Every structure is written in structure tokens, then in C-alpha cells.
Amino acid sequence: MKNAKNGILEIGKATPRADARGKVTGAEKYAADYYGDQLLWAGVKRAGIPHARIKGMELEGARNHPGVLAVLTCRDVRGSNRQGVIRQDQPVLVDDKVRHCGDAVALVVAEDRPALAKALDLIAVEYEPLPGVFDMETALKPGAVLVHEDNAEGNVLLKGELKTGRGEAALTECDVEVTAFFEVPRQEHAYLETEGGVALLREDGTLEIVVSTQTPFRDRAEVAKALGLDLEKIRILAPYCGGAFGGKDGITVQTLLGLAALHCPGRPIKMQWRREESFLAGVKRHHGRLHYRLGAKADGTLHALDAEIYYDTGPYDHLGGAVLALGLEHAGGPYRIPHTRLRGWSVYTNNPLGGAFRGFGVPQVAAAMEQMMDMAAARLGVSPLEMRLKNAVRRGDKNPVGVTLTSSTGVHECLALLAGQELWQERETWKAAARSFRLRGVGLACVMHGMGYGPLVPDCGNAKIEITEQGVFRIFSGVVDMGQGNAATYLQIAGSILNQDGDHLELVQPDTGKALPSGSASASRTTYTFGNALIGAALALKERIVRRAAALVENSGGGEDFTMAPGALVHRPTGQLIPLPQVARILDEAERISVFTFQAPVAAERPTADQNLQLHGIPHRIFSYGAHLACVEIDELTGKVEVKHYCAVSDCGSIINPQIVEQQIQGGIAQGLGYALSEDFIVENGRMATPDLSAYIIPTAMDIPDLGTFAVELPEETGPFGLKGAGEISMDGPLPALANAVADACGVRLFRYPLTAERVLQALAEKRGEGTGP
């Protein structure tokens, strides 16, 4: 990748992204854009039934159909036939039984798409339907239908309890107590590029897969295990994703494509899920049910919290356990609460698969906690802002799971900046100016978001940078760019350290054959972890180059006399310019490459002795913070909620590229507004009722107002140039900010989301004491 000319890349400067040019001209190749000579097409027969045993499969018709090369079932899988990150409980192709409608039962490879479609049609599966379990309460009852008969905990994938102080018992010591139950919907990622890739089994036995993924290195291990292959024989290439947001954190098409390639060696095989297939088989943000009790002292000090959290994870782990763990850890928000009992259950059902989605379990709990704050404030007669300012954590405080916040903690700064905004200052005037039949309201939310993998799973980046013989610096990125701009930021980091412009920098997209394992593009970690590693690698390379250059200049006076410039080194005392290719050529091949490992620090305290919870990520050490403000107007006649103004202040540490941070914050808010207002992946008896983008409504350009985004740049001392994660924090705020604003406007609170016109209208009618029918 060549980069647009834009001078020396510098830290802190709003710089157009290096990847923008290739994307805006259509030249950039995504996984979806790979085809290949003699291309074959692969596709999946989906179960279409939520819970059933397979009694038989009629495959001959498909096998004999012209143009069909292979029809494969679980019998053709030689490895474990299982995939999953922590618990490997998801089959590549169904063997024992079907556990949700999107399960893959057979795989077909054909010469072209018409033949593929016909063959998939010709496969007839005979099912013995089993009673399904479609809601969490039923799933948790004794004697419930089991999704996994071999799971010791029945339908519980993971349960956890965290307790501080006297826990829920301290609620009796409170002057006010508020109680509520919240229900948050499933959310679909709806990235524009659906899941897809191309695989090829080469003559030497190497299996190459180009795929839209967030996790090339982990994919390699999963493919090897599931298909019974040697890890060394698999190479995964991860181009820019056309969106991912967590939905490509783990296996989508990789194992299926690998299996197809093993049976049709020597020809490239492509699989691209249709939109409906992506909705059916892809993971969702967990549907959640949350019971909260929050108690405070008369002076407004929070005293005790009891939270009970249930996430419907569907039939497989995916990352459902880890999602619950992060939810638990964040259940009390960015506040000092001395006594807490936080309990959570990740529950197996025959519903669509729950998994990673930007926010990773936090948007659900933030939705609950931030409304509890408003409800408590109302009972105490203080403003929502005062309530938050009084209780928000500062550096050195313990968070609600009892872990001391030792890193930068900017929630007060965020709130202070927000409180100074005209939108907040003039809110009463603005509300009073509502036209007739319009209700206006203003709502706040305050959020925190942990970064990285937690205490047990090493959070490592292994950077590799090379100076080519042409004198260009080539970075081998180890972490995927799914749109968040980390690739461009890596160039900026290297450019700044090496004093280079875009013409002398290149980035190679993650390729397990070339880059070093550096973990997933997730957990708000991509720039923090790999960026830190890259700093080390670039500094070491710089030192080496300068030292060798000194040998080229007579009486050079050593390395200190040299400065790097684009494409060259300058010997300052003489002004002599040494072109980089000249230096590169006197380095041997190994010397031209520099590698550096960075491992993220972990919290010193352990709020739980439960090793399993620790494995699932509890606790984190570094958090980002945010304060959000929403101004809404409601049409009293239709119930429609319109977001008139929105503003967010974020503490993501120091900023390397303000443009990219703004993109992250705005994009997260937009997804959060969709989550709050319209997005509801509806499932009835295990079957999706929102199969496409006309039924599942994501925001258009008409639905998102201009967003005010501000940053408090408190440096995170362990971060690359003071940075910490910015990828997820803004997703956590919109639902509670909007729900609080709607409650402010209506004088009545809604406890189920999204905040559809229908629900708002009904709430208004109930408030007026009108029934809504018999």
C-alpha cells in the first residue's frame, strides 16, 4: 500500500487516513473482492429449525447435479469439528443435533452460483424436531430442555458473582433505594461487507484463506484444530474488513472454506454469505434482562448496589462468557459504591447466537445503571449531573468491583466539560420552547470501558518493521483494520519516530505467514497494544540505522550527529545527506528487520478468586471514560423520538490522530442511537423475524443529528504517546442518555428498548391513565 503524500506523519495532527485513497477510488481489495482463476463457489445448507435431531440426509440429488464438486457433512471433517474461543462447543457442520436455525448442516462446492443454489435446494434433511428453549427464564428452570446435554451447569454457560463490602445487605443501611427491571434487545452488526472469503489448498499442502476477519492468528489455530490440520500448513490473510464491530471476532466462514478446499485442492473456492444468511448465522449483541437495586444515603452518596444480569447467548459460547464477564465488571458504572453484589448468568438457548459486538456486554449494563442514577437522583431531589459528580470515581478510588483505578481516570473532566456546554446550560429554555404536541427532554449518561484482555490471557503485540533495500519502511501489521483506522495510525506512529512521510512508509495487512501474532482487533486494544510494540520496534531500527550510517561518514562524531529525514539521513555538522537505500544496503537481511514485543500491564488486585471469571477477563486495569448528553423531541401524537442534539465528551487518553478518534466516537454513537431507537433483532420461537435491512432498521443519514464530540486528553502513561482505547466507549452511552432524555420529556420511564414510537405512545397513554385496549 502506498500512501497519499501528506508530509511527515506526526503525532497529534489530524491527518487524512492513509487507507482512504484506495477505498475512495474502489481500488482497495476486501476479502469480498477476491475471486481467482477457475473459481469455485461454496455454500451452506442451514438448518432452518431451532432444535432437532438429524434423522437422515438425502444428498445424492445434490451430488449428481451438474457442476457440483462436493457435498460434505460432519463425516467429512477429520478434526474436532468444533470451534469456539473459550469453550469449543460449536460444530463446523452439525453432528449430534441442531441447536439453532442458523446451524450449518451440509457444505456444497460447485462450479458456479446457480449450480450451488440448486444443489443446496436438492439437499433434503429429515429432522426429528425437539422442543426448544427460547427464553432465559425457562432455560434456567429445573428440568428445562437442555441445549447441551453434556454441560454440567445445564443451560448456564457461565455464571459469576462479584461482591464488595457487605454486598446487598448494605441496602438496608440506605436512605433511598430504587429498584427496576430493564430489558435490552438483540442487536445485529449489519456491517456492509457480509462474512466471506476465498480458500485455496496449494500443491505443497498449504491451506491459504483470505477472509474478512478480526482474528487471523486465532482463526489459524481454530481451523487447524477443527479440521485436524497442522497449524504450520495454514496461512490466513486478513485484508481491510468492510466493517466487523465484533461480528468477525472468531470463526465465520474460515473452517467451512478450509474444509471445502481440502476436498477440492488446487482451485480457489469462494464463500460469501448473503445478507439474510449473515443475519441468520452471524452473532448478535446479547439480549439482556437486568434487575437492579441501588441505594444511596440522604446526602446523595451511593452506598449499595445489587444487580442481577442475564444474557441470552444462544446455543454456543462464541464469546458469550467473556461478554457476560465484562458486563459484570462494568455493572456499577464509573462510580464509588462501597457495597456491591453483582451476579450474572450467560444462558444457552435455541435462539440466534450471541457474541462479540462493540461494547462487549457493557452497553446493556450501562443502559440499566445510568437510568438507576437518574431514578436515584430524582428520589433525592438532586440533578442528574450533581448525582454523577458526587459519586464518579477518581484516580486512586476503587471501582464497583473493588479494583483500584491506578491509571488515568477522566470521568470528572468529562462531566465538567459537558456541564459547560450550552446544550446543558440552556436546557430548560430549550425544553420550554417546544411547540405544541411536542415534548422535549434532556438526558445524561456516564460510562467507562475496560481495555484489553484482563488478567490471565496475555495481551501482547509483536511488531515487525523492515527497511527495504529501496529505503522504504515496511510495517507488518499484526492486528486487523476493520475500519477503525489502526493501520493508518501505525503509519503515523512509525512516521513520527522515523521522521518519514507517506511515500517512505508501507503497511502490509495482517498475514499469518509474514506478521507476528498480535491478538485480535477487539477490546479497544488495537492501537494501544500494537502501537506500543511498534514504538519499540521503530526505535530499535532507528538506532541501528543511525549507528550504521555513522560508519559511512568520516569523522562522523557518532549517531547523535544524525537526524532522519524522509528517505535519508542528515549528518547535521556537515549537512551531508545519506540516502536510506545506501544504508539499507549495508545492513544484512536480518538487520533490516526489527521486532519488538509489548505486553499490556494487568491489574494487581483480583476481585474474585474464581479462576474462570479471571480467564474470562475480570478485572481490567485501564479504562476509558465518557459523558454523553442527548436532547430529544417527542411527537406526542405519534410517539416518534427525534434526537435533536447530541454531545459526547470522551477520555481516551492523548490523541494520535484527532480525525480518527472523532470517527470512532461518532460511529459508536450512531450505532448506539440505532440500538436505542430502532434496532431490534426480533426472534420468535427461535426464528428471526427481521431477516433483512428493510425489517431490521439501522440509522440512515436522516436519523443521526450532527454530533458534538469533545475529548479530555489525559495522557495514559502506559499508552503509546499517552493513548488508550477509543473503539468502544462511545457505544455505551447513547441508549441510557436517550432513555433518560425520553423520561425527562415524558415524565414516565420506559424499561424496554428500543424506544420505538409505539412504546413511547403507549407509555404516554398509560401515564394519562388511558388503557391501550382491552
Next chain:
Amino acid sequence: MKISFLLNNREIELDVPSDRRVVDLLREDLALTGTKEGCGAGECGACTILVNGKSRLSCLMLAAQLEGCSVTTIEGLSPGDALHPVQEAFIEHGAVQCGFCTPGMVIAAVDLLRRTPDPDRPAIRRGLSGNLCRCTGYQKIIDAVEDTSRRRGKGKAS
């Protein structure tokens, strides 16, 4: 069937099934993968191209409909290495994140600016509402289109 049309200012003739979707014809037969497919059902706008200067969804068009038309895809929006002002503005304003919606969005914006001389922000929002973007929240896209329009206005005035 044989069809002939103007593609990015070049005459071409093809022998394709008349019911081949234009998006497949472009991407697979002609290797113009800048045109993306996000839904195949007219819901996302990722596949937007210009047909006789007007934006059309290539996932809903069949090859036969191209006969005698002039088609512009993202690859042909500006000659050679030069960029169209809308493309320049998208880069400068940070309107590109994952970029998968971008080609369709750029084409839609070009069409909008052709139809509407000086659109204000609400008009831009309306004009682009058929194109979904899951990454940006649209703000920087609107900024880019507004800026293109403003610069064009200045260019004309001088």
C-alpha cells in the same frame, strides 16, 4: 445475449446471459470490484453506479438493461490518477472508515450534486438516505459533500 454499452467512457461489447445482474457483471466479468454488494436487495446503496449520469442500484439491474447506456463506476469517476472533487473531499474530511459503503456513497453524492446545485445539510442527508453506512454516523460524509458543493460554488463565482 450480446450487449454493447459505454463503460467508463469506453465502448464495450459483451456476451452475457440477459438476466445477469449488473453488479455481478461488473465485479466478476469485468473485475471492477470497486462497486460493492451489501444486500443484493436495493436496501443499502453499496452497489450504486451511474447509468446515463443518474445513480442506479446495480444489484437490481440486469445486463440487458445496459444496452446502449453510458455506465460510470467508481473506477471511472475521474480520468487517470486524478480524483473527483467528491473523492478528494471524502479523504480530507475523514468520511471513510471501513470504506465498504464509500464507492456507492461517492457516486450517490456525485449524482446529488448534479441534481441539486447547492444542497444544505438536511438536503444532503435526504439525498444520501438511500445509502447506508454502518461506521461513520454520516457526519463526516455530510461535511465532505457540503464542502464539495461550497467549493464548486466558489469556483463558479470566480
